[in-house]
Amino acid sequence: MSVLSAPKISAVLIVKDEEAVLDECLAALHWADEIVVYDTGSSDATREIAAKYTDVVVEGYWDDDFGAARNRALDHATHVWVLNVDADEVFVGPPEAIRSALRSGVTSRSILVESVDENAGASGTVSIIRLFRKDLYCFAGRLHEQAVQRPGATAPLSPRPLHHVKLLHSGYEAARIIERGKGERNLDLARRDLAESISRGDSDAAIALRKANVARSMSFGGSFDDALSFAEAAFAEGALADRDLATLAKAMCATAMLLDDNEKVERWWQRWHDSGENPVWALAWIAPWLARRGMVDELLSVLDRIPTTVVDPSGERFLKVDLAPLHVWALLMSGKHKRAVGVAIDAARKGRPSLVPGALTELFDHAGLHVSALLTEIDDSLWMTLVMQCVQDGSRSSRRFLEAMNAARPGDAAVLLAGSALAPRLSLEEAASWAIELRQQGFAEECPLVAIAGNEALDPRQRAIAGAMAVDIYGDDRALPGLGDALARVAPDDEAELIAQLDIVAPGLVSAA
Incomplete structure (x- = not known):
């Protein structure tokens, strides 16, 4: 079969306020036969940028369901084969690698997604099913959406990753923002707003808020030391309202972390925690930072203070189970294996991951338990995530986990194909x-x-x-x-x-x- 006769591919994205990254993403998809951009309510130049690359820019809506939004986007694709991409991802590799895969009779393939955070120095790679036939598969999952079979479809999803291609997930890096001048523009606007507020004789609280905005804009533009100094002066005046202080303190925590200044991270975090706003958000933010520093006891103390569910006045919801990976790790490091098992099982029951399969196998071994106790609790979405992680890792512990998955669901096609892979x-x-x-x-x-x-x-x-x-x-x-x-x-x-x-x-x- 020639390249010209290969099935056509629609690249499909859901977006909202992605002007900082969308240009690079869509430019890397120039080879696709069609690009579908489903916008869920952008207030920036996202739709205008998308229109430079495709005529299929859909003004959609958001209903707090990622899976539903992706399915609405799929509805606008005119080709059977779809490649699902996030706006902050860049396709890397020869398109022919995808074309070739479509000739082999498969109906789905996973793609390696490599995440890189240049500021935090962190990276990682996961295998996710992103390429499939939309007549056979769709998405399910309000938060952690995954590809699933459509009703009546019999072809199993394939966890095998494509060779020679990947999606580079870069996120909103400071360097990217500075390069495009957005930080400088915002800082100029913030300074003008502050000057006008002072000129009008606004209240101390109103002026303090605008000083906080200047500090945050400095950080957004990459002037981290200046931002911390300006924020310190604004805080010292004591005029910030509780909510404004919490917002500034959170931004300065992140700024100090980028400079690896732990003393300033702790100082601003304490101000955030004591601001009068719900301290849960500050506790949840500091947990990953404590884990990165190996402060196990402090992390467990923080986690013990976080309730199961929190909803703030604006309706924003926080679930403690989203910190399950950190919680399980901290308990494991402190030798509390059975408690760690309990947290992992509870997370699985709620459709959330905790540890990767190999680590879960070893955790249950240490606790004197069999991992089947966890496998009976998980839903299809998390099941596929674990299958692909087993393939990606391939260690003996991960292979044992896959064997346990096969015992838990005999005949499961995804597990069997993973064993073959x-x-x-x-x-x-x-x-x-x-x-x-x-x-x-x-x-x-x-x-x-x-x-x-x-x-x-x-x-x-x-x-x-x-x-x-x-x-x-x-x-x-x-x-x-x-x-x-x-x-x-x-x-x-x-x-x-x-x-x-x-x-x-x-x-x-x-x-x-």
Whole structure:
């Protein structure tokens, strides 16, 4: 099949106030056959920027449901294949890698999303299903939306990531904002607003608010030291209203963190906490900072002070379960394994992740419990997240977790395909076990024994034994080429031992091969 005859792809985004990042995102999608931008209520230049790249700019609406918004966006795509992208992500890699994947008969693929925060020095990569046929799949999940099968669809979602492409998630980095001049513009407006307020003879509280705005604009524009100095002077005057103080203190906490000035982080955080506003928001903010510094006891003390659910007067909701990864980690570090298990299970019950699969396996081991206690609690969205994390990690602990997932939901297609995708990492015993499971469920073409036999990067002895098992046990001739190649690569010193092993797993096959 040629590139021209490959299925067409619609790149689909949901956006709101994304002018700082949307240009770069859409420019990287120039190869897509169609770009659909569904706007949920922008007040900046987002729609105008989108219109430079596509005629399909939809003025949509927001109903506090990410999954529903993504599905409304899918409705405007005219092609069956859709690539779902966030506005602060940039596609990197050859588009042909995606085109090629569509020729292989698959109906979905995951893509590696690499997150980089240049200011905090943090990064990470996750595998997320972003490419699929919209007639077979849609989104589900109000907060952590995931691709799911549409009613009546039978094709399983594939956790296998595409090779050679990724989505680079950069977020709103300070350097990006400075480069585009937005910080400088905002600072000029804030200074003019302050001067006019003083000229009018406004109240001390009103002038203090405008001084706080100047400090925040300085930080937004990258002048971090100036921002902290100006904010300190504004605070010293004592005229800030509680809400305005809380807003300024939060911004200065983040500013001081960017400078790695822990003393100023603590000082401004205390002011935020004591501002008269609900302290839960300050407690929730400081928790990740304490974790990064390894302050386990302090982190647990903060978490103990946070209620299960908080809703502020504006309707903003905070759920303690969203801090489950930090909570489980802190309890694990303090040796409180059974409490950590309890938090992990509660988070799973509420559809929230805690630790990655390998770490969860080890946690339950330490607690003397089996991870099945958690697996019975999770929903389909979190289930797929864990499956893909198992594939991405591939460690023995993650593979054990995947085995437990298979036991919890026998015949689950995503789990079975993940077991197949891990073929290069499997021991022969594991490969034999997954081969049985896959073949029993009608996935003989995904047999890991065949995959191992044909993988030239693996030990030829392992390849030969895997190939022999596939041919002898299942009569799968697809393994013969790999078996022959592996035998030709075995070192002379290893031949006798290998022949003895082959006589056990597949008597008489070697001479025939």
